[in-house]
Amino acid sequence: MTAEIKKVAVVGTGVIGNGWITRFLAKGYDVIATDPAEGAEERMHKAVEQSWPYVEELGLAEGASKERLTFTDxxxxxxxxxxxxxxxxxxxxxxxxxxxxxxxxxxxxxxLIGSSTSGIMPSELQAHFENPERFVVAHPFHPVYILPLVEVVPGKSTTKENTDRAKAFFEGLNMKALIVRNEIEGHIADRLIEALWRESLHIVNEGIATTEEVDQAFIYGAGMRYAQYGPFLTFHLAGGEGGMRHMLKQFGPALKKPWTKLVAPELSDELYDKVVSGCEHQSGDMSMSDLDKNRNEFLVRLMDLVQEYWPEDQSKKKETTEV
Amino acid sequence: MTAEIKKVAVVGTGVIGNGWITRFLAKGYDVIATDPAEGAEERMHKAVEQSWPYVEELGLAEGASKERLTFTDxxxxxxxxxxxxxxxxxxxxxxxxxxxxxxxxxxxxxxLIGSSTSGIMPSELQAHFENPERFVVAHPFHPVYILPLVEVVPGKSTTKENTDRAKAFFEGLNMKALIVRNEIEGHIADRLIEALWRESLHIVNEGIATTEEVDQAFIYGAGMRYAQYGPFLTFHLAGGEGGMRHMLKQFGPALKKPWTKLVAPELSDELYDKVVSGCEHQSGDMSMSDLDKNRNEFLVRLMDLVQEYWPEDQSKKKETTEV
Structure with missing residues (x-):
């Protein structure tokens, strides 16, 4: 028998730690935080104060209060x-x-113990624990009090029961808890982010484009799509009625071209099948045209939204106002 | 003196060609399309019909009409x-x-002639032209009638005047026309997309995760952020008050780790300076806390929006209704 989670402790109150604190408080937990750095307590309270309006807007749980936060060194x-x-x-x-x-x-x-590590494997972190079975990597995304994803990675010594407890706890925080079944450095999300990041650095390093041009090249096309569908479903949809089958025929050969510094895996029959059947599975009972309609309706509404918030457009608005 | 653009021709009416047709028509142009494939004309009209409600919602130009489209083989x-x-x-x-x-x-x-090529360099494509100076790569993003980005890449023989004309034409279509100053295979955006795609394929190929898990790991965290800020400004913001300077200190060492299959460039002083000053430049007159506030307000509104359109949540809604 394990007890219900009532009290939450946060160790380390940087950007990520403070993000967790806000999310825990918003859900009505008592939170106690600790950090050895000079001035950490003050910075923590300031960070929670600043993020509070956003969790209020997303909806507080009954009894949720900033007053339920304490600090100790x-x-x-x-x-x-x-x-x-x-x-x-x-x-x-x-x-x-x-x-x-x-x-x-x-x-x-x-x-239960969770670690926000971006890339270290849980089996390494729990290796010298007295009670390793209750440890998971629980990797969130900044800003933690808004973005829903948490990658939950059990280590070799973690029990299934504790992985399930962690998942249920995070889902109770209105998060999308993705159980990562295989430990790898960088888990899953950070491998994707890191590939994007390294390619971006290569482009800037070689003088091809500035950081601003790279960002623009990404946001206004691909980036908008990725708020809704991931790399696989996006390509599935770009294939028209033929979906991923057509895409792999059309762009499979590009895997051999120097379109990135990253060497691709061989597009074997086995990989082809995994990718095609994966996309078909994740489409569920939505037809190609349902997915297409869903994407279009989303993107039209997103277009309205982003134009209010793209920094470039904001500068333009300022200029217009000033003139 | 070059004439004003009044008539537009579209050669090749697949998913991308038809997307362009809809965007041109929505802006009030006369469009003539051609494609040698059996049934292309019928498919084209069907595609324009299906995409029309979305361009109507985004706003049609005066005189814009689907009737202004003709087809010839x-x-x-x-x-x-x-x-x-x-x-x-x-x-x-x-x-x-x-x-x-x-x-x-x-x-x-x-x-003016534009090519939608995803990755071929314009100098190669214009090499055997009689009038190569009026050719650019004009690489859009699917769905072309909604997403604003077009990468405009002049080749060695393209004149600046024609590059500027192309840019002005695309901006007249309410697009974000990004001039890519250096030709490379995959331009800029596709290098980033391809890096992400190849890393995703490696993960599936090695049995680490399914296509669905990869997509979820990306969308619910990083993906949502990328609708607003690109890889650089996202990391700039993740660094808190210290911005990119702090991020490179914290995650610079991770460039040496196997967090992706992609080998990173050396983080030289020169690259460090380019990245830090680039981020500072693109922030314009927005302070770190302005950027932070802008991101939070955007993400809170995006959370509302995406929950209506994530396929997973739609399936859940269906289940709930059915029960």
């Missing part, structure tokens, strides 16, 4: 009574190892 | 009186070369 004090503990110290493996082992030692043995 | 006939010609035949270099040379030969010598 003592890690043991912070974690000893918590039912759930989220670690967010800087992305330095030795430091994470040490802090997580401290958390493991000082917390209740059945408290 | 004769390429010469299609292009001979056009002021602007957009080519969209399949992505096969020999075929594109041949069709573009036909267009060059049969069109008015000062008609």
């Amino acid at each position: 003592n890690l043991e004090e912070a974690v000893k009574e918590a039912d759930f503990i989220q670690e967010n110290v800087p992305e330095v493996e030795d430091l994470k190892q040490k802090v997580l082992q401290d958390i493991d030692r000082h917390s209740k043995p059945d408290a | 004769n390429l010469e006939e299609a292009v001979k009186e056009a002021d602007f010609i957009q080519e969209n035949v399949p992505e096969v270099e020999d075929l594109k070369q041949k069709v573009l040379q036909d267009i060059d030969r049969h069109s008015k010598p000062d008609a």
Whole structure:
């Protein structure tokens, strides 16, 4: 029997830690935070204050209050009574190892422990735990109090029961909890983000384009689509009635071309089948034309929205007002 | 002196060609289209019919009408009186070369010619033109009648005047015309999309995750952000008050780690400066906290919107209704 989660502790109060704090508070949890840095407590309160209007707009749980947040500079004090503990110290493996082992030692043995690590594998982080079975990577996205994704990665010693508990807890926070079944460095999302990031750096490094041009080249076309459909379903839809089957025929040969610095895998029959049947599965009972209609309706409404918020358009508005 | 653009021709009426047709018609142009495929005319009219409600919603120009579209199976006939010609035949270099040379030969010598090629360089495509100075790559994004980006890439023989004319024409179509100053295979946007695509294929190929899991890992976190800010400004913002300077300190070392199959460039002082000053430049007169506020307000409104259109949530809605 494991207890219901009532008290939450947050270890490390940078951008990500403070984002978690706001999300936990918005859902009505008591939160205790700790961070050894000078001025951390003040910065934390300021960050929660600034993000509060957005969680209010998204909807607070009954009883949710900024007043239910406390701070201590003592890690043991912070974690000893918590039912759930989220670690967010800087992305330095030795430091994470040490802090997580401290958390493991000082917390209740059945408290769930999550780490916000961007890329370190959970089996490495839990390797020296006394109670490793209650540890998962729980990797969120900035701003944590708005964006729904959390990648939940169990390590070799994590029990299925605890992975399920973590998933249920995050779903209770209105998050999309994606269980990552295989540990790899960078989990899944960061591998994609990192590929995009490295390609962007190559383009700037070689003087092809500025950071601004790279950003514009991405946002106004592909970027808008990716708020709704991922890399696979986007290509499935770009194939017209033939879907991914047609796309792979049309753009499969491009995998051999130097369209990125990244060398592609061989498009084997097995990979072809996985990709095509994957896209068909994820379309569920929506036909190609349902998906198409859904995308168009979304994008038309998104066009309205983004034009209010694209920084470039905002500068234009300012100029117009000033003239 | 070059004439004003009044008549537009579209060569190749697949998904992209038909998308262009709808966008041209919505802006009030006369459009003549050609495609040698059996049934192309009928498919074209059906495609325009289906996309029309969306351009109506985005706003039609005065006089815009679907009736102003004609079709011929004769390429010469299609292009001979056009002021602007957009080519969209399949992505096969020999075929594109041949069709573009036909267009060059049969069109008015000062008609602008654009190619929708995803990745072939304009200098190669215009190499055997009689009048190469009026040719640009004009690479749009699907669905062309909604998404605003067009990458305009001049070749070695393209004049600046014609590049500027093309830019002005596309901006007149309410598009974001990004001049790509350096030719590379895949231009800019497709290099980024292709890096993401190849990394996604590696993940599926190695059995790490399904296409659906990859899509979910991307959409619900990073994907939502990319509708507003690109790879650079996103990281600039993730750095808190320190912006990109802090991010490169925190995640620079990750460039050496196997977080993607793509090897990163060396983070030299020069690259560091380009990236930091680039982000600062593109922020314009918006402070870090302006950018942050702008992002949060956008994302809160986007959360409302996406939940109506994510396919997964739609399936859930259906289930709920059915139960």
